[in-house]
Amino acid sequence: MDKQTDLRMTVRADARLLGCVRRLVRGYLESFETAPDRIDEVVLAVDEACANSIRHAYGGQSEECLSLEFRSHERGLEIELKDAGKTAPLERTGATLAARDAAGELRPGGLGIPLIRQVFDEVEFLAEVPHGNRVIMRLDRGKP
């Protein structure tokens, strides 16, 4: 399965720039005639991934950057986010909505990663050495 890189962007880890990222992701997805409902969900999930990097990996705001790479192939899309911040603990990256529901407790935080996992067909969280995170989010275009 040949993948091609369609777009790369680097953005400073600053929450004020998230709106700009969202608009770019939306534009990219529109190029692939993705259903409007799916576009809204993927924009949200990518925004959540970027917000996690800013908030947790970089501790709020940083002069360092996030990089996003958008790849396509005949069956779908792949979006990869990289940061060079603090590595996310495994117990956090494994969070799902099902586990949250099972806990039966209404709590304000911790929704970002479950939402990312809910939206994408496949999500990989990889720890970079010596520090940093790589999140690969895959979308199967055959699915509704």
Next chain:
Amino acid sequence: MEIVLSCAWTAGNREGLEIFMALQLSQTEQDGLVVIQPDGEVDLYSSPGLRKAILAAVQAAELGVRLDLSQVAYMDSSGVATLVEGLQGCGKIQKTLSLFRPSPAVMKVLQLARLDSVFEIWEE
């Protein structure tokens, strides 16, 4: 009386660029409820301002807080967390928090997070 607060930058600080979105907050009082209407995008950057307004309203309101979410163009999980925090804050002191006319963007994230049934939602 209507109070209008701006809780995010209204424009970029770099010449010629307007990339930082604003979230405007309007606040009124009606029948013992403090009504807050955010207008714009609620995300990691703007949600702390909304959180501050909601938590202050929880304390100030006679009966509760109504959030008019009809003008919210986007909401992420930090916005949802803010709503949950407001709901819990109200619950602790026997007040109510309701969502009024949530926009499609708000309903989308609440449904994805499976939290739409947690809130009292008014369409009219």
